[in-house]
Amino acid sequence: MKFSFDIIAPIYDKLIPYQEPREILDQLPRAFETMIEIGAGTGKFAEFFLPLVNEAWLLDPSPRMLIRAKRRNHRFKIKTGVAENLPFPDSFFDLILVSDSLHHWDDPEKGIAEIKRCLKPSGHLVIVEINPKTKPGRFITSMEKTLLMKSTFFTPEHLHILLTNNELRTKKIGKLRGPTYYIIAVNPKTQQDLQ
Numbered sequence: 001m002k003f004s005f006d007i008i009a010p011i012y013d014k015l016i017p018y019q020e021p022r023e024i025l026d027q028l029p030r031a032f033e034t035m036i037e038i039g040a041g042t043g044k045f046a047e048f049f050l051p052l053v054n055e056a057w058l059l060d061p062s063p064r065m066l067i068r069a070k071r072r073n074h075r076f077k078i079k080t081g082v083a084e085n086l087p088f089p090d091s092f093f094d095l096i097l098v099s100d101s102l103h104h105w106d107d108p109e110k111g112i113a114e115i116k117r118c119l120k121p122s123g124h125l126v127i128v129e130i131n132p133k134t135k136p137g138r139f140i141t142s143m144e145k146t147l148l149m150k151s152t153f154f155t156p157e158h159l160h161i162l163l164t165n166n167e168l169r170t171k172k173i174g175k176l177r178g179p180t181y182y183i184i185a186v187n188p189k190t191q192q193d194l195q
């Protein structure tokens, strides 16, 4: 049986506090039309990006996490679903966020291919993940194994390769607190922009 975030939705925000990702915000363009966070949970990461966007979607398989997100901010448009099968047309989003969620996906390769499909040319992708090669990352990896979460963690180098294989260009890899890192990538307009 797969772990469901529905079970911990009522206590999730208390369990996992979050800091403003200032370093990421400072490196992004100042205005986007349409944004989505995939695996958005209670929306606490996406909320920091609201000042930059006109329209903000949140997608998550857990309805109980999404209900909390909607309570957090009524600007959020919520949709139940998974990364591997995004219920949106091609080239729909200018900004796609994935925070602390990729390692929970059943099929990360398929999820990244879906991101490529739904991201507009020149659109931005921000992924925040845990590096399993760090000491606290190793602890989190074994903890999630004990909780039968079936997580697949990516090192920054491995994630960069996965993005490149899907024709997404890595702009920056940076470190946040503890074992957490981020990648900012762009969907190149042309094949030449991929270099």
Ligand SMILES: C[S@@+](CC[C@H](N)C(=O)[O-])C[C@H]1O[C@@H](n2cnc3c(N)ncnc32)[C@H](O)[C@@H]1O
Pocket: 005, 038, 039, 040, 041, 042, 043, 044, 045, 059, 060, 061, 062, 065, 081, 082, 083, 084, 098, 099, 100, 101, 104, 105, 106
């Ligand atoms: C640790 S929470 C992170 C929530 C939020 N992004 C944050 O930073 O607080 C991971 C989220 O990923 C979601 N998730 C699990 N499998 C998923 C999938 N296949 N596609 C999209 N989201 C998924 C879970 O339901 C959960 O809400």
